Amino acid sequence: MIRTSCHCGAVGFEIETAPSEVTDCNCSICRRYGVLWAYYSPTLVRRVEGGPTETYEWNNHAIAFHRCRACGCVTHWSSNDPTRDRMGINARLMEPDVLAAARVRRLDGAVSERYVD
Numbered sequence: 001m002i003r004t005s006c007h008c009g010a011v012g013f014e015i016e017t018a019p020s021e022v023t024d025c026n027c028s029i030c031r032r033y034g035v036l037w038a039y040y041s042p043t044l045v046r047r048v049e050g051g052p053t054e055t056y057e058w059n060n061h062a063i064a065f066h067r068c069r070a071c072g073c074v075t076h077w078s079s080n081d082p083t084r085d086r087m088g089i090n091a092r093l094m095e096p097d098v099l100a101a102a103r104v105r106r107l108d109g110a111v112s113e114r115y116v117d
Ligand SMILES: [Zn+2]
Pocket: 006, 007, 008, 009, 010, 011, 068, 069, 070, 071, 072, 073
């Protein structure tokens, strides 16, 4: 079991398993956020600190990017399709040793949507 927390602690998750890999995506939004995504089924993720988030959507509005309303950390993205069994957790909000143990994969989300490592 691992935990994530934004800087102020208002938004946090408990997750069943540490990520074996995280994704560094170069698309227009991810490169600006500077996040590393760990993808999970929402059924494996539990919101333990339920502070308010603000969201941002663009393009086809398929997913919403959440940030803590107090400290501004990007915490996760959620799908606007409730049947989609996938969400993204910002692995930068995990403990450093958890993140250090994960392989960082480079995703060319800007062009090919393929991993390029
Ligand atoms: Zn916060």
